[in-house]
Amino acid sequence: MERRTYHHGDLRGALLDAAESLVRERGVDGWSLREASARVGVSPSAAYHHFASRDVLVRTLADRVLAGLGRRMANAAARADPAQRVVAAGRAYVRWAVEDPSVARLVFRGGSAEPAAAVTPHPHDVLSAELDRLAEAGVLSASARAGAEYVVWAALHGLATLLVDGLVHVDGPRALDREAERLVRTAITGLSHEPPRPVPRTGPRTRRYD
Template sequence: MLRLAVPYHHGDLRVALLDAAEELVRSRGVDGWSLREASAQVGVSPSAAYHHFASRDALVRALSHRILSRIGTAVRDASAAFDDPGSRIVAIGQTYVRFALDDPAVWRLAFGVDDPEAPISPHPHDILAAELDRLDLGGAVFLLWAAMHGLAALLADGLLRFDDPAAVDVEADRLVRAVLSGLAGQPGPWPTVRSAYTDRQ
């Protein structure tokens, strides 16, 4: 049975349940556990958990939002280390792909849940869009996102492999720069693309 690294203390039950759910996702996937099991990990009854989450789906949605915010923070911090807009966007791509490889089950959960009512900040989409705006390429955010996400998914699913772990960063760099170079030769306007996230803006 899983055990939390930090024991539950009164007043932190919501956070403790999210932590337990995250560990369950890592060990069993998105669908291989129940709210009752998450409750058991922190030593409380399911009825206590219901005070914070009305259902298992509500817990999964909250966890998805927390992970998306974590990804957003990671790509924002990585991009902030550079002054050049192109290098900032490369850092976003590399960090995004690394996150998927380092924590694939949690990464998959983050993008497998849709809740149009809950704001997410910082959202990785917003970080990427802001950097593309610096290059007057804001309308192409989904094209670059598709490239980044595709590489991340292929690597996380084992469909692509590198013998040298450092090659992941090199490949992400090449991919992002290739897309940016192609976009520079094809000025907009680009087709309008919508997503569940943009629909709630």
Template sequence: MWALSTYEGGTAYHHGDLRRSLIAAAQELLRSGGAEAVTLREAARLAGVSHNAPYRHFASRDALLAALAAEGFRALRRTLDEAGNRAEGPERLAALGRAYLRFADADRATFRLMFGGVVEKAAHPDLAEASGAAFGALRNVVAERDTSGGAEREALRAWALVHGLAHLVADRQIDAARAEACLS
């Protein structure tokens, strides 16, 4: 067969790790055409399987999107953790902010899927957990900076500021450099 896809693998009939291949294919669709372009049948085509094979791994298209979003939250968490480990003291929060912004800028489609409300977190426990973990990482560092009485409010403000900047970047309302300059 000409043009064997990179997402194929394993034997002819049993794929080997179709779930991962489908996610990889779907990520490519997501990044190149947005959430609308993520199609079970197209992902199956890219993975070199029949149009119904994905249903052995994802209950529905929504479940596939949820998996993509969860993957995004896990990646975001890794990014935040790394940034947090490389900085110390008062620099730490700004480092997290920069990491957050760079994540949004580097993978706008995934960021929008994560926060666009297309997938309902309540319906996908895996997603909810990944999302909670990522937010936890951010909240911890935010709260550690300010231990006074108004910590709660300040933490929320910092979070909202970064989140808003990230959305503006993802929507191309401002560019990433200008957004980074806004972090105190």
């Protein structure tokens, strides 16, 4: 990490980058702020002019990384066969987690830097959008659609975390995709066969990765 000037230029961004590498290499907590500073070529205390604490650094990084997941899901849905959009988004979710488990753990751990963080597009929202399509297409009734994003999200998130934490193991990307697809397919057909409810469901509230 060469540095020709006394002032760094973009120390804040560089620290986030270093932290992301360290998370990837050694896990969410397997590194120190001092180490990240050293990697950037700066004294330990320099970081405190950009982040109030190590924890804020980590949570800011989590926010930054989460947006990438949302984009990946949206892209996957966009380039998929119209009948497969949700499935594609779901597959992207768990693939992302498995490809980079440490970073995924970082994000899943929750706790955002800014409460009103504008993470766009948020995974929850791309799931919601796809389910809206399904409702318009008539495969989901109004009552089944209400809160449906939470059942799909829960299923995906569950598989992703079980894999990422090593609680469950699948061998190979093919099997992984199959499992993710089965999950969202099961959820969708389950929802579509749901007995109609009198009052539209409300479901959980205040989704946030914050």
